[in-house]
Amino acid sequence: MLVLLFVSVTLLNAFKVLYNERQNPTPYAVPEKEVVLDYDVWLKTKKKQRSLWEKVLSLKPIEQEKDLEIEHAYDGIKELNNPVPTWFNVLFFGTMFFAVGYLFYYHIGGYGDLQDKEYEREMAMAQEEKAAYLEKSANTIDENSVLADNTPVTLEQGKGIFTGNCVVCHGDKGQGLIGPNLTDDFWLHGGGINNIFKTIKYGVPEKGMISWEKNLTPKQISAVANYILSLHGTNPAGAKAAQGEKYDEKDVKDSEMKSVKDSLNQANAAAK
Numbered sequence: 001m002l003v004l005l006f007v008s009v010t011l012l013n014a015f016k017v018l019y020n021e022r023q024n025p026t027p028y029a030v031p032e033k034e035v036v037l038d039y040d041v042w043l044k045t046k047k048k049q050r051s052l053w054e055k056v057l058s059l060k061p062i063e064q065e066k067d068l069e070i071e072h073a074y075d076g077i078k079e080l081n082n083p084v085p086t087w088f089n090v091l092f093f094g095t096m097f098f099a100v101g102y103l104f105y106y107h108i109g110g111y112g113d114l115q116d117k118e119y120e121r122e123m124a125m126a127q128e129e130k131a132a133y134l135e136k137s138a139n140t141i142d143e144n145s146v147l148a149d150n151t152p153v154t155l156e157q158g159k160g161i162f163t164g165n166c167v168v169c170h171g172d173k174g175q176g177l178i179g180p181n182l183t184d185d186f187w188l189h190g191g192g193i194n195n196i197f198k199t200i201k202y203g204v205p206e207k208g209m210i211s212w213e214k215n216l217t218p219k220q221i222s223a224v225a226n227y228i229l230s231l232h233g234t235n236p237a238g239a240k241a242a243q244g245e246k247y248d249e250k251d252v253k254d255s256e257m258k259s260v261k262d263s264l265n266q267a268n269a270a271a272k
């Protein structure tokens with residue numbers, strides 16, 4: 001409604017103007033005589049203000065060309081003694097100041113690191129970042145991504161964890177007490193780093209082996225699992241009798257390959 005009202009009022013006004021104009025038209029305005037500018041006058045006022053561009057390039061107005069001419073000519077070709085442009089001077093002296101500052105900062109005062117030192121510093125920083133990254137990624141290890149690792153650092157750490165948490169049930173040499181012997185070829189829940197990691201992580205609560213997920217970090221589980229791997233074949237005194245199935249990494253790999261092949265064959269047969 002408002003819009004309609006607005007449009008109506010506007011239209012009404014427009015018609016009023018039209019009507020008035022028709023009744024007594026406004027006479028045409030007679031154009032005043034144009035003021036013709038004197039070209040030379042115009043040129044003078046114009047030339048007085050030099051543009052920023054002309055200032056930066058230190059350009060001289062064309063009327064001053066005569067003053068700039070150098071007194072020699074060759075085949076009628078003359079040379080102008082134009083001033084050096086401001087921008088060039090700024091740049092030129094700027095480099096000098098920069099060089100002095102640079103020399104003082106890096107070579108005399110020794111405030112900044114030279115290239116080789118800077119390289120070393122950045123490499124050290126990268127090394128730290130890498131270590132932090134590895135530390136972080138180590139704590140995301142799970143039973144699928146865990147890797148066998150027999151470096152002394154890992155085994156030492158694993159031994160510490162084993163001594164602190166596991167000997168009561170598995171014996172100080174892994175020979176087995178309440179828990180099974182961890183040094184032989186036989187495993188209740190599978191040997192190899194992945195299976196061992198899994199058993200430690202989730203435990204077998206109904207059989208008395210607790211889950212260590214809450215008490216040990218993935219990295220610690222990985223270390224103790226690797227330590228157990230390193231006990232394999234040590235044959236400690238008083239070793240508990242074998243329990244479970246014989247585990248051979250190669251057999252497992254072969255049987256895994258075999259089952260992959262079998263399923264492929266089955267898929268092929270089904271496709272036929």
Ligand code: HEC
Nearest residue numbers: 165166169178179180187188189190199204207208209224
């Ligand atoms: C309270 C006693 C107890 C403690 C402590 C204990 N375990 Fe066990 N563990 C057992 C028992 C019992 C079994 C056998 C479970 C079964 O019969 O399925 C076992 C099984 C295992 C197995 C699987 C062995 C196989 O044959 O598959 C591994 C590996 C293992 N423990 C590692 C550890 C580690 C590492 C620790 C210390 C962080 C630990 N255990 C602490 C009692 C314990």
